[in-house]
Amino acid sequence: MISDADMLEEIDARLAAVADVQFALIQKIQGRIQAADDAAELQALAEPLDRCARSIRLTYALRVKLRKDIRSLDREETRRAESAAREEAERPWNRIRNTVQTLTWREIDWEEEDEDEFAEKLDRILDYEALDPAFIHLPLEQQVARVIRALGFKAVLYPPPQGEGDREAVEGAQTHSPFQSSA
Known part of the structure; x- marks a missing residue:
């Protein structure tokens, strides 16, 4: 065209x-x-x-x-x-940010922590991790676990499903996150 x-x-x-x-x-x-x-x-x-x-x-x-x-x-x-190009470059960081926010939401004591302060802290950690060129090439699970640890929380993997067989084969790898909240 x-x-x-x-x-x-x-x-x-x-x-x-x-x-x-x-x-x-x-x-x-x-x-x-x-x-x-x-x-x-x-x-x-x-x-x-x-x-x-x-x-x-x-x-x-x-x-x-x-x-x-x-x-x-x-x-x-x-x-x-x-x-x-900027959107494409930000996509993995947004994916990491969204996953971390989802997994840590229940962990945060919202009476003591302000939502904006948490977002700023998360952004500072992501900015720091961006300095490590190897970080962006890690699998999402490792990236998220590293950021959650930096936030002071514990990333816990979901236990494997009982009696359902291979969940990833049934639902697909993208439908199930390997993390769960430690709450």
């Missing part, structure tokens, strides 16, 4: 060709005006010259607008790509 910027560039190239034809026509009319001796002939040539000049001015104005639109689209595409 052709992008908007590519389409506008194609239109601009065709307008440039039209402008070239218009300019050649203006030069031809200008040559006839210089060769004309009689006032009636000059007046007859002045009207087409005026029309061609107006047409070429409009063509150039449209080309300038198209160039601005192309730059605007390029900036927007760049902004979207950067936003998508």
